[in-house]
Amino acid sequence: MSTLNSPVNSSRLKKTKGGRVRCVVYLPKSEADDIEKQAEEQDTSQSSIIANFYYKGKNIKPEGQNE
Secondary structure, X not given: OOOOOOOOOOOOOOOOOOOOXXXXXXXXXXXXXXXXXXXXXXXXXXXXHXXXXXXXXXXXXXXXXXX
């Protein structure tokens, strides 16, 4: 199989257990515009930007939790 058409750097996320499902996110227009601008600047998808925000927020530990 040829790799000539393959991207040099793949930015795909790791596989998640249980797979993924479609999710709709409603945002204020100003936030949606900011995400669209970031996606254009970083040459990535809007869903990737939203996923990064989600995972960063998910990994923040509440105060007093030391794991």
